[in-house]
Amino acid sequence: MIQRFIELGEGYGDVFELCELARLNRNRIHHAFLFTSKKEDKEYFSIAVALKPINNANFFPIYICREGIPKSEAVPKRLSAFKETLEELEIDPIQIDVKHSSTFVDTNLFYQYIIGVLRLNNLIPPLQ
Template identity: 35%
Template sequence: MQKFITMGEGYREIFELQALIEYNHQRVQHAILTYDDQSNASFLLVMKPVQQDVQAVYTIYNGIRFKDGKSKKYDLIKSWCDEVDINIIEIETKSPTVFHEREQFYQYLTGILRLNHLLLPMT
């Protein structure tokens, strides 16, 4: 079971993300940037499963400006991940703005990530 934990939309939460990467990098399974050409990007930090296949997915939801593969916030996040040898997977997705609720976007992402074997399958 995956649980999306929205940290925020990329302002002060970026430093909480830094602490997660710095102090829990051994628990990080995947770092993922989702982007489209219509809105800001989202960043996901997929943690390794804990008891009974519970898997946390920390998210900065739609809070990273990402144009033409460039972004100062993304460069900062990438530098933190590089320091602890975490590769970032970039995935082009639909814009979160096409969904009526944030939870619908997370369900859409869950499907994409499961198809790409980046999240545990349903049990």
């Protein structure tokens, strides 16, 4: 099974697009994720939704808005929009601390690392 991250952007429009993808594919949602990472003593959130494959397709997409939401004292609007959407869909996000993507030379290596973390924790299906 091919497991691939599909990166949306970091802005408001991208988060709302991810929320709408979740609403339209509510029956396909495998898990929703809230990744936290640190860079230079600042914390950032990434939000993601993993969808089950369609029919007999061998493709497991994970849509992500990567590290675009800085942690602050007040809950950021983009994060609250994502959480509200998940509450509406009755889905609890899985929160995982990960390394910041700047730790890796290439974003593909970062996504391979995240896929490894998710597989080790049995949060996405193993390769077949």
